[in-house]
Amino acid sequence: NAGVTQTPKFRILKIGQSMTLQCTQDMNHNYMYWYRQDPGMGLKLIYYSVGAGITDKGEVPNGYNVSRSTTEDFPLRLELAAPSQTSVYFCASSPSTGWTEAFFGQGTRLTVV
Amino acid sequence: GQQVMQIPQYQHVQEGEDFTTYCNSSTTLSNIQWYKQRPGGHPVFLIQLVKSGEVKKQKRLTFQFGEAKKNSSLHITATQTTDVGTYFCAGGQDYKLSFGAGTTVTVRA
Numbered sequence: 001n002a003g004v005t006q007t008p009k010f011r012i013l014k015i016g017q018s019m020t021l022q023c024t025q026d027m028n029h030n031y032m033y034w035y036r037q038d039p040g041m042g043l044k045l046i047y048y049s050v051g052a053g054i055t056d057k058g059e060v061p062n063g064y065n066v067s068r069s070t071t072e073d074f075p076l077r078l079e080l081a082a083p084s085q086t087s088v089y090f091c092a093s094s095p096s097t098g099w100t101e102a103f104f105g106q107g108t109r110l111t112v113v
Numbered sequence: 114g115q116q117v118m119q120i121p122q123y124q125h126v127q128e129g130e131d132f133t134t135y136c137n138s139s140t141t142l143s144n145i146q147w148y149k150q151r152p153g154g155h156p157v158f159l160i161q162l163v164k165s166g167e168v169k170k171q172k173r174l175t176f177q178f179g180e181a182k183k184n185s186s187l188h189i190t191a192t193q194t195t196d197v198g199t200y201f202c203a204g205g206q207d208y209k210l211s212f213g214a215g216t217t218v219t220v221r222a
Binding site: 031033035040041042043044045048050056058059090092094100101102103104105106107 | 122154155158161215
């Protein structure tokens with residue numbers, strides 16, 4: 001049972017480049033989240049989705065975009081990468097929010113140089 | 114918006130000692146969850162508290178939810194090296210799960 005799968009695990013981008021972080025879950029969860037984790041700063045919510053076709057901004061959405069065309073997939077798009085986007089990105093899913101546990105992927109470590 | 118604060122940010126503990134980490138919210142929470150993240154790993158769910166004044170135990174870990182549902186604590190007794198990591202609380206409100214900054218625990222053998 002795969003759970004939440006993120007790809008890639010590591011990536012180095014040059015300033016101004018774009019990329020998509022992939023996230024797939026096989027648990028048929030409606031709720032999916034993208035967080036970024038900076039050292040000593042905890043987890044900041046970037047975007048979330050409550051179901052296919054529905055997305056909304058979290059605390060730090062600037063510089064990112066998401067889509068949710070299927071229940072399984074929730075890709076995060078970075079346009080015009082900046083050094084401030086250097087971070088570890090976690091995707092998570094849950095059957096519902098706040099009332100059940102969230103399952104996290106292994107994370108993507110992104111460096112923008 | 115909702116803010117969840119955790120203290121202390123770092124906790125250095127002698128093996129065998131007890132310690133407590135605290136979580137405070139600026140708003141009343143529907144529930145609170147606790148997660149543990151090992152170094153280099155991802156957050157893993159530990160427990161959820163829903164009721165005012167609720168207390169739950171997992172072996173050496175005791176979790177409490179405040180009467181006003183605005184604060185929570187995690188108490189670990191007889192700390193072991195396996196307790197190393199960062200402990201996060203997360204408050205659920207609307208459709209979002211907001212995380213505190215975490216308490217990073219190191220253990221001296």
